[in-house]
Amino acid sequence: MGSYITKEIYAWGKYPKETCHVYRPEQPEEVKSILGSREQEHWIAYGLGRSYGDAPLNRGHGVIQTERLNHMLEFDADTGLLTCEAGVSLDEIIEVFLPRGYFLPVTPGTKYVTVGGAIANDIHGKNHHVDGCFSEFVHSFTLLTASGDVIRCSREENRDLFYATVGGIGLTGVILTATIQLIRVETAYMNVTYEKARNLDEALELFIQNDRNYKYSVAWIDCLAKGDSLGRSVLMRGNHAQKADLPHMIKDPLSFKQKQKWAVPFDFPSFTLNSYSVKAFNQVYYSSYQNSTKLVDMTSFFHPLDSIRDWNRLYGGNGFVQYQAVFPEDQRPEEGLRTLLTRLSDARVSSFLAVLKSSGPANEGLLSFPMKGYTLALDIPIKGPALFRFLRELDEIVLAHGGRVYLAKDSTLEPEVFQRMYPRWRDMVNLKKDIDPHGVFSSSMSRRLGLT
Amino acid sequence: MGAILVLGATSDIAKATIHKLAAKGRDLVLAGRRMDEMEKMKRDLEIRYQVTIWIEPFDALDFDWHETFFTRCVEKAGKLDGLLLMYGTMADQKEAEQDFSVAKQMIDVNYSSAVSILNLAADYFEKRKAGFICGVSSVAGDKGRKSNYIYGSTKSALTTYLEGLRNRLHASNVHVMTIKPGIIDTKMTYGVVEPTPLMAPPETAANDIVKGLDRKKETVYTPWFWLFIMLIIKHLPEKWFKRTDL
Ligand SMILES: Cc1cc2nc3c(=O)[nH]c(=O)nc-3n(C[C@H](O)[C@H](O)[C@H](O)COP(=O)(O)OP(=O)(O)OC[C@H]3O[C@@H](n4cnc5c(N)ncnc54)[C@H](O)[C@@H]3O)c2cc1C
Numbered sequence: 001m002g003s004y005i006t007k008e009i010y011a012w013g014k015y016p017k018e019t020c021h022v023y024r025p026e027q028p029e030e031v032k033s034i035l036g037s038r039e040q041e042h043w044i045a046y047g048l049g050r051s052y053g054d055a056p057l058n059r060g061h062g063v064i065q066t067e068r069l070n071h072m073l074e075f076d077a078d079t080g081l082l083t084c085e086a087g088v089s090l091d092e093i094i095e096v097f098l099p100r101g102y103f104l105p106v107t108p109g110t111k112y113v114t115v116g117g118a119i120a121n122d123i124h125g126k127n128h129h130v131d132g133c134f135s136e137f138v139h140s141f142t143l144l145t146a147s148g149d150v151i152r153c154s155r156e157e158n159r160d161l162f163y164a165t166v167g168g169i170g171l172t173g174v175i176l177t178a179t180i181q182l183i184r185v186e187t188a189y190m191n192v193t194y195e196k197a198r199n200l201d202e203a204l205e206l207f208i209q210n211d212r213n214y215k216y217s218v219a220w221i222d223c224l225a226k227g228d229s230l231g232r233s234v235l236m237r238g239n240h241a242q243k244a245d246l247p248h249m250i251k252d253p254l255s256f257k258q259k260q261k262w263a264v265p266f267d268f269p270s271f272t273l274n275s276y277s278v279k280a281f282n283q284v285y286y287s288s289y290q291n292s293t294k295l296v297d298m299t300s301f302f303h304p305l306d307s308i309r310d311w312n313r314l315y316g317g318n319g320f321v322q323y324q325a326v327f328p329e330d331q332r333p334e335e336g337l338r339t340l341l342t343r344l345s346d347a348r349v350s351s352f353l354a355v356l357k358s359s360g361p362a363n364e365g366l367l368s369f370p371m372k373g374y375t376l377a378l379d380i381p382i383k384g385p386a387l388f389r390f391l392r393e394l395d396e397i398v399l400a401h402g403g404r405v406y407l408a409k410d411s412t413l414e415p416e417v418f419q420r421m422y423p424r425w426r427d428m429v430n431l432k433k434d435i436d437p438h439g440v441f442s443s444s445m446s447r448r449l450g451l452t
Numbered sequence: 453m454g455a456i457l458v459l460g461a462t463s464d465i466a467k468a469t470i471h472k473l474a475a476k477g478r479d480l481v482l483a484g485r486r487m488d489e490m491e492k493m494k495r496d497l498e499i500r501y502q503v504t505i506w507i508e509p510f511d512a513l514d515f516d517w518h519e520t521f522f523t524r525c526v527e528k529a530g531k532l533d534g535l536l537l538m539y540g541t542m543a544d545q546k547e548a549e550q551d552f553s554v555a556k557q558m559i560d561v562n563y564s565s566a567v568s569i570l571n572l573a574a575d576y577f578e579k580r581k582a583g584f585i586c587g588v589s590s591v592a593g594d595k596g597r598k599s600n601y602i603y604g605s606t607k608s609a610l611t612t613y614l615e616g617l618r619n620r621l622h623a624s625n626v627h628v629m630t631i632k633p634g635i636i637d638t639k640m641t642y643g644v645v646e647p648t649p650l651m652a653p654p655e656t657a658a659n660d661i662v663k664g665l666d667r668k669k670e671t672v673y674t675p676w677f678w679l680f681i682m683l684i685i686k687h688l689p690e691k692w693f694k695r696t697d698l
Pocket residue numbers: 011012044045046047048049050051052055056066086087107108109110112113114115116117118119120121122123124125126168169170171173174175176305408409
């Protein structure tokens with residue numbers, strides 16, 4: 001007991017990198033005794049580090065890595081309900097259950113995230129506009145709290161704690177197990193329709209016209225295009241393919257091949273991605289699409305980047321930030337998006353694969369991100385301190401349109417801005433006073449945002 | 453097809469190996485000290501791989517129990533196709549030098565108990581003229597070093613035992629394999645051994661073990677490069693080696 005490693009860790013954006021005391025329990029009971037040891041003053045859970053910033057980091061304090069808490073505990077084939085430990089990854093769930101005709105109810109752009117992380121960031125997928133966040137499919141979970149008690153939370157039981165934990169960036173305790181609803185699918189394929197939009201107006205028009213015909217919907221957007229082409233996009237929207245949709249040569253409709261894995265062997269020099277190379281890439285990418293409908297395997301549709309291991313190294317050793325904001329429907333999101341895109345293309349801040357998506361209504365999660373409107377996500381490599389000033393400008397644009405920034409991607413928001421974006425932050429602070437008066441659970445992010 | 457018996461099923465190298473075997477559709481008997489943890493492993497494995505898993509309490513130091521234990525495993529599974537001996541313990545060298553009971557514990561767990569249980573298993577597989585016995589030794593058994601020689605000597609004893617057993621059972625068509633892990637990232641080493649780029653995840657060891665079983669290897673170093681590291685270290689002149697600080 002008490003074995004830990006002191007080392008520099010980071011999440012997907014490789015910024016910030018912080019020295020933390022890292023524990024790696026293998027049993028839920030062990031998590032309890034680690035906390036009970038009081039070896040560290042503050043603790044935070046770390047899943048697979050697929051958030052981008054400092055949400056799972058704890059400079060100078062304790063980090064509880066959950067990747068070895070990964071037992072599946074119960075599965076009911078009739079209802080599709082799975083109970084598992086919080087360190088089980090979405091990748092493992094797909095591997096076990098897709099061949100049996102079940103799929104994740106919500107999946108982010110990578111499957112290398114844990115169930116605990118999916119709850120703590122209340123993640124959303126391409127189906128947010130119809131199905132909502134991951135938490136909609138969470139029946140219950142057990143939470144180890146600061147008092148050392150394990151508390152069962154659901155919409156019926158300990159509802160307040162349920163909605164504080166959903167999207168609660170690990171501040172209420174360590175999620176130990178969860179019961180989640182899987183959905184039935186007939187095949188491992190998708191019918192996907194690709195449509196090009198020459199600019200932002202056309203893209204939004206397409207979303208408004210017929211987004212509800214598609215369970216999954218997303219658009220790739222070119223952040224360097226200007227003028228009449230500002231916001232030109234390729235919409236990619238689709239539904240699960242039925243058995244009858246498959247050509248005869250596909251013998252097993254549920255078999256899916258793991259894509260061959262390519263690895264990025266080292267951090268690229270940070271000049272590799274400049275506005276010229278990204279511009280060229282975006283041009284080629286945009287031109288390569290024709291309006292069409294195709295049968296596509298699930299891996300290519302949902303997790304295209306997972307086939308390149310460590311792709312975050314492309315952005316260089318300084319790391320990068322991902323900026324994801326949502327613009328609510330009722331505050332003229334098209335204007336907000338246009339201002340933001342104009343600012344981005346003027347600044348020539350290179351980012352390829354920016355993503356635009358329509359999102360559905362907000363839920364009750366105190367710090368849950370989505371709300372009805374549009375969300376835009378883009379990567380920006382860190383080349384110098386000017387970037388951080390630039391991000392503050394973007395924050396102002398987002399605030400001016402009633403929007404907010406996604407904490408799963410964040411490493412730089414300032415506390416006042418955060419508070420205006422997430423008005424229920426106060427409820428979180430009050431709840432913490434009740435269940436965790438000594439701030440046992442606290443992270444680099446929560447201290448930066450003034451939550452603990 | 454019979455089942456595979458895993459002694460020390462809660463070891464991290466064992467867990468990774470068990471997943472690989474279950475994924476190939478093998479039924480398994482898990483044996484170890486922590487019944488509640490094995491109960492959970494059973495549920496997990498049955499959900500993931502739809503195989504049959506039995507669990508049996510096993511404490512290596514409970515020598516009187518070994519015979520009953522082995523019979524029970526055979527009865528439960530009907531038939532055993534192989535055995536993996538994966539438990540082991542590594543105490544602090546300094547403590548083991550100062551306190552003989554600490555050294556004796558290592559000797560008993562890593563060596564004496566292995567002789568007791570493998571003697572029984574050897575008879576079983578010899579009679580059936582089929583099956584395999586795989587034991588996890590260590591590269592630490594290849595060379596005595598001042599930092600770790602008491603643990604190392606228990607492992608070289610095990611290595612020698614397995615070597616002889618291989619020789620004895622060859623005529624009966626029983627495959628005996630010795631695994632020599634280098635540094636594996638398990639709870640035995642976490643926070644104890646300085647992190648090094650040489651450290652490999654348990655899945656690497658598991659892959660090598662399963663591949664070794666398929667190819668009926670005699671000795672497997674895992675990861676493979678330890679074969680060369682140990683080859684060099686073993687061939688350094690003792691006159692010189694005794695001065696080193698490895
Ligand atoms: C390529 C890529 C694409 C992505 N696409 C999307 C997307 O489409 N939609 C989306 O919503 N997100 C997306 N993300 C973000 C990612 O899905 C979330 O950040 C997710 O939460 C990461 O899970 P993790 O297990 O790696 O958690 P970590 O990043 O390790 O931790 C995230 C947060 O969860 C907390 N946490 C983790 N485990 C527990 C636990 N057991 N108990 C309590 N708290 C816990 C941590 O403390 C931290 O606050 C993407 C990320 C990448 C790298």
